[in-house]
Amino acid sequence: MERMHVLVCAGTGCTSSLSAQVVEQIQSELVKLNLQTEVKVIKTGCFGLCQKGPIVAIHPDRVFYCHVTPADAVEIVAEHIYKGRPVKRLELTDIDEVTKEKIFNIDEIKFYAKQQRIALKNCGVINPEDIDEYIAMEGYMALGKALTTMTPQEVIDEVKKSGLRGRGGGGFPTGAKWQFAANQPKGQKYVICNADEGDPGAFMDRSILEGDPHVVLESMAIAGYAIGANHGYVYIRAEYPIAVERLEIALKQARELGLLGNNIFSSGFDFDIEIRLGAGAFVCGEETALIQSIEGKRGMPRPKPPFPAVSGVWGKPTIINNVETFANVAPILRKGSEWFASIGTEKSKGTKVFALGGKISNTGLVEVPMGTTLREVIYEIGGGCPDNKNFKAVQTGGPSGGCLTEADLDTGIDFDNLVALGSMMGSGGMIVLDEDNCMVDVARFYMDFIVDESCGKCSPCRIGTKRMLEMLTDICEGRGTAETLFELERLAHKVKDTSLCGLGQTASNPVLSTLRLFKSEYDAHVFDKKCPAHVCKNLLTYSIVAEACRKCGLCARNCPTSAITGVLGKEVYVIDPAKCIRCGACMTACRFGAVLRG
Amino acid sequence: MKTLQDLQKLRDEAKKRVSMREGDVRYRVLVGMATCGIAAGARPVLNALVEACAKEHYDCTVTQTGCIGMCTYEPIVEVLDQDGKKTTYIHVDAKKAVEILESHVKNGILLEAYSLQ
Ligand SMILES: Cc1cc2nc3c(=O)[nH]c(=O)nc-3n(C[C@H](O)[C@H](O)[C@H](O)COP(=O)(O)O)c2cc1C
Ligand code: SF4
Numbered sequence: 001m002e003r004m005h006v007l008v009c010a011g012t013g014c015t016s017s018l019s020a021q022v023v024e025q026i027q028s029e030l031v032k033l034n035l036q037t038e039v040k041v042i043k044t045g046c047f048g049l050c051q052k053g054p055i056v057a058i059h060p061d062r063v064f065y066c067h068v069t070p071a072d073a074v075e076i077v078a079e080h081i082y083k084g085r086p087v088k089r090l091e092l093t094d095i096d097e098v099t100k101e102k103i104f105n106i107d108e109i110k111f112y113a114k115q116q117r118i119a120l121k122n123c124g125v126i127n128p129e130d131i132d133e134y135i136a137m138e139g140y141m142a143l144g145k146a147l148t149t150m151t152p153q154e155v156i157d158e159v160k161k162s163g164l165r166g167r168g169g170g171g172f173p174t175g176a177k178w179q180f181a182a183n184q185p186k187g188q189k190y191v192i193c194n195a196d197e198g199d200p201g202a203f204m205d206r207s208i209l210e211g212d213p214h215v216v217l218e219s220m221a222i223a224g225y226a227i228g229a230n231h232g233y234v235y236i237r238a239e240y241p242i243a244v245e246r247l248e249i250a251l252k253q254a255r256e257l258g259l260l261g262n263n264i265f266s267s268g269f270d271f272d273i274e275i276r277l278g279a280g281a282f283v284c285g286e287e288t289a290l291i292q293s294i295e296g297k298r299g300m301p302r303p304k305p306p307f308p309a310v311s312g313v314w315g316k317p318t319i320i321n322n323v324e325t326f327a328n329v330a331p332i333l334r335k336g337s338e339w340f341a342s343i344g345t346e347k348s349k350g351t352k353v354f355a356l357g358g359k360i361s362n363t364g365l366v367e368v369p370m371g372t373t374l375r376e377v378i379y380e381i382g383g384g385c386p387d388n389k390n391f392k393a394v395q396t397g398g399p400s401g402g403c404l405t406e407a408d409l410d411t412g413i414d415f416d417n418l419v420a421l422g423s424m425m426g427s428g429g430m431i432v433l434d435e436d437n438c439m440v441d442v443a444r445f446y447m448d449f450i451v452d453e454s455c456g457k458c459s460p461c462r463i464g465t466k467r468m469l470e471m472l473t474d475i476c477e478g479r480g481t482a483e484t485l486f487e488l489e490r491l492a493h494k495v496k497d498t499s500l501c502g503l504g505q506t507a508s509n510p511v512l513s514t515l516r517l518f519k520s521e522y523d524a525h526v527f528d529k530k531c532p533a534h535v536c537k538n539l540l541t542y543s544i545v546a547e548a549c550r551k552c553g554l555c556a557r558n559c560p561t562s563a564i565t566g567v568l569g570k571e572v573y574v575i576d577p578a579k580c581i582r583c584g585a586c587m588t589a590c591r592f593g594a595v596l597r598g
Numbered sequence: 599m600k601t602l603q604d605l606q607k608l609r610d611e612a613k614k615r616v617s618m619r620e621g622d623v624r625y626r627v628l629v630g631m632a633t634c635g636i637a638a639g640a641r642p643v644l645n646a647l648v649e650a651c652a653k654e655h656y657d658c659t660v661t662q663t664g665c666i667g668m669c670t671y672e673p674i675v676e677v678l679d680q681d682g683k684k685t686t687y688i689h690v691d692a693k694k695a696v697e698i699l700e701s702h703v704k705n706g707i708l709l710e711a712y713s714l715q
Contacts, residue, residue: 003648003660005619038648060618060626060659084631084662125619135605136612144602257608258599266600 003038004081007057009124010043011210012203012242013050013364018070022054025070029077039081045211047124049111051363052092057124064092064106111362114381116343118351119167119327120367123211128246131253134214140259142333143218146225147267155226156182159329162337163349168194168285168322169400169427169502171348171415174329177319180309181227184317189229191220192313192320194290195236195243198282199398200449202429204353205323207365209236209243212327213250219329221260221271227319232273235290237280247275282399282453286501287320289455300455301501322427324353344370348414358395358431359385371412374404378432389434393517397426399446399453400506402513403439422513424506438535439518440525444472446510454503461504464495468511477538480526489515534597540582541598546572548594555586555595618659625658625703628676632665638672639691646692647675647699656703671714677702686714 008014008023023041030036047055052066056076063086065076072090079085094103094110103109117123126133134140146155160175181189193216197205209216220232236244251273254260262270276294278284284299291313293299312318328350332340341349348370354377357363361383368377374394378384385391393403402423404411411417415425433442447469456462471488474480492508492515499505515522524530531539544555544564549572556564556573563580566573575586587595599605617623629635629644640662647660658677666674671688675695678684685708687698694712701707 002615002618002652003644005616007619038645060623061661082631082662083633083636083664084629085664126616132608132612133616135609136616138609140605141602141609144605148602259605265602265605 002040004040004061005059006039006041006081007044007059007124008041009045009047009053009055010242011046011050011207012240013046014053014055015242017053019054019068021070022056022068022073025073026056026077029074030081033077033082035077035081042127043129044126045123045128046120046207046365048115048120048365048367049092049362050365051361055092055124058086061086062106063104065090066092110380111364111366111383114372114376115367116351116369117367118331118340118343119208119215119324119353120211120365121331122215123207123365126212128211128213129249131214131250131257131259134212138334139214139330140218140254142330143221143225143259144265146222146333147265147269152182152226152228155222155333158333158337159226160337162332162340163344163347164325164328164332164340165348165415166322167324167328167352167427169397169425171425174321174325177309177321178223178226180307181229181317181319184310186228188231188314188316189224189227190313190316190318191223191227191229191232192287192290192294192308192318193220193232193234193323193326194285194287194320195234195240195323196278196282196285196290197237197240197323197427198280198285198453199400199427199429201355201357201431202398202427203355204365204428206240206243208323208327208353209240210246213243213246214254215330216247216323216326217250217254217260217273219326220273221264222329222333223319223321223326224271225269227317229317229319230270230272232271233276233294233313234273235276235278235284235294238277239280244275244277251275281455282449283455283501283503286503289501290320291318300457301503303500324428345412345414345417347416352413352425352428354428354430356382356430356432359389359391359434359437360432361386368413370414373410373412375409377413377430378409382432385432385434389436391432392435392437393433393439395423395431395433395442395510396429397424397506397509398429399449400424400502400509401426401429402509403433403442403517405517422516424509436533436535438476438531438533439514439521440472440475440531441533441535443510443514444469444476447472447507450503450507454507458498458500458504460495460498461500461507464491464499465504465507467491468495468508472511475522475525476531476536478525478529478536480522482526485515485522485526530598537582541577542575542580542582542584542586543596543598544573544575544586545594545596548592549573550592550594552591554589554591558585558589560585614655623657623659624680625656626678627658627660627699627703628663628678629660630664630666630672630674630676631662634665634669635672635674638669640673642692643673643675643690643695646695650696650699654699654704656699658699658703668714687712688714 056065164174165171289299289301308318353367553568675687
């Protein structure tokens with residue numbers, strides 16, 4: 001006899017902020033009050049608001065609590081669950097812009113109000129480890145509908161009509177890819193779900209798998225039916241242990257109910273899925289390298305064509321789709337292509353999930369219709385840059401993408417617009433940068449990542465990216481010259497034009513994008529030997545303004561290298577630049593603002 | 599599971615167990631469960647409501663709330679419809695609670711005999 005459901009996020013973000021202990025605490029408190037049979041505690045996937053985790057939601061009351069500690073859990077049980085008095089101080093709130101009053105109603109909170117959830121629909125709502133809850137949300141109905149009332153070609157046509165494009169980065173039309181594979185001669189074919197998600201800062205796919213693993217399995221089976229494959233692989237990195245575990249549980253439950261296996265829905269269609277763990281190399285997300293890795297070989301890309309749809313895993317026709325792409329397939333079949341095509345922009349249909357990170361108040365996972373502007377995502381949903389800092393740029397597409405600036409904020413986000421602005425959609429990482437970020441340093445960060453991740457098969461990427469990293473490091477450390485800048489740009493184009501796979505072909509994008517948009521920052525590093533954002537240590541100088549110095553000596557006492565000299569109460573203190581390691585300890589120590597950073 | 603009908607049956611069963619998370623029910627039934635309510639016997643009322651709902655699948659949720667401010671009338675049960683219209687039932691016991699569900703929530707007929715005038 002259940003009268004209340006307590007939903008606690010058990011995604012990776014909230015788990016690391018002790019959500020498991022919160023669950024235990026709630027459960028033991030319920031037992032103390034003898035409420036354990038009427039109040040059910042459910043561990044769900046991500047609610048999206050990772051910044052405010054752990055999140056606890058109470059239904060049917062629709063009350064959301066944030067930053068819940070195990071101690072708070074005691075209060076929530078005693079006050080809210082037992083006595084029916086929501087604990088206001090822990091409730092998720094917004095401020096009404098007009099009345100300046102607090103908003104408690106979850107449906108009016110801006111973070112959620114602007115979002116539209118298709119791929120994340122069940123995340124944070126169902127228990128991902130209970131197939132019944134997925135089924136309650138119409139789960140596996142799309143597969144049932146496809147197998148019992150549609151031909152494979154009708155399934156493909158439906159996906160084509162929906163306008164769904166791949167969410168893994170390229171934006172390739174999914175229906176066309178399936179058609180390509182379906183047109184290959186009958187025989188062994190494969191469906192692969194790409195859950196490698198190597199883009200630093202991205203966690204969309206992980207959250208879908210943690211929060212709603214069945215939608216991916218159901219959609220893979222639909223894809224198998226459409227192209228004539230009876231075997232699927234989920235290629236997922238071993239660094240995602242929670243997602244792997246939930247996938248395994250989901251697979252077992254689906255097999256037990258006969259939703260995977262032989263003769264599904266008595267249709268004669270067989271389909272089963274295997275999990276393959278990757279070791280977490282970025283290049284293994286590239287489809288041809290991924291196939292090599294599944295086959296047990298070293299993950300290295302190969303030239304295309306032949307495309308995987310013709311010759312994929314074990315040389316057989318194979319389709320590879322991203323996790324989020326699959327998460328849209330079952331809803332499309334269930335609700336119809338017209339419904340899906342009515343959402344989004346002319347050429348980009350549906351929604352897109354973004355992992356918002358960097359200098360943003362509401363770090364987390366958001367899903368918005370295509371065409372939503374960057375301003376809406378960053379300011380209305382994300383809450384803007386914290387600490388009243390000025391927004392500088394937003395990086396999309398990770399190490400393959402580029403930056404967008406203030407001028408682009410009112411552009412609707414879709415595949416084509418972002419490319420036209422010199423960036424790309426990528427898989428959905430969205431890193432916000434503010435005035436304290438140095439754009440040269442950002443470019444160097446991504447290049448450093450690429451150098452580590454290049455597989456080394458072709459020389460433009462293997463050697464070229466290493467050289468670019470050296471040049472960027474020179475610029476950041478004050479050794480850059482006009483020639484460095486010139487060579488950097490030239491090499492960036494060369495690597496882009498001559499690399500074998502997407503990794504090398506896009507590796508220059510962060511450099512080219514920042515060079516184009518923030519040339520003045522590069523120039524300041526090279527010609528003035530200054531880092532305008534005060535990030536590049538070698539270009540910083542600390543000095544003490546004599547007039548402001550009160551001769552207290554606090555700076556000298558805090559300096560780890562004894563670079564500051566003066567006489568207490570008598571002589572102003574001075575910093576010896578030769579000894580200074582630019583740690584900033586003096587600046588933090590000085591109570592009179594006498595230390596100057598330049 | 600062999601057919602689509604099997605799945606539909608399972609879905610309908612499973613739906614009842616998650617419906618309270620969706621927030622689109624016809625009525626919300628609130629039980630005053632502050633110290634005054636509990637002392638006056640609100641707990642058996644809440645239990646009766648929850649049990650009856652689980653058995654009959656009334657289109658409502660049952661929630662406990664804090665002190666409604668009319669302690670002398672406890673146990674109090676409030677029924678809210680989708681337009682926010684509120685009916686307050688007073689001095690409710692387990693038997694009356696079930697009658698309220700059957701009449702008000704199921705058939706839409708207010709039980710004036712038990713309600714606060
Ligand atoms: C270096 C590199 C890394 C990639 N990493 C991923 C990844 O982590 N996840 C993903 O789905 N696609 C990744 N891709 C894209 C895949 O090659 C492929 O295009 C995609 O999985 C196709 O699925 P979609 O059409 O559903 O987007 C990567 C591509 C490159 C070049
Ligand atoms: S471009 Fe880079 S990652 Fe791709 S094949 Fe060449 S060396 Fe390997």
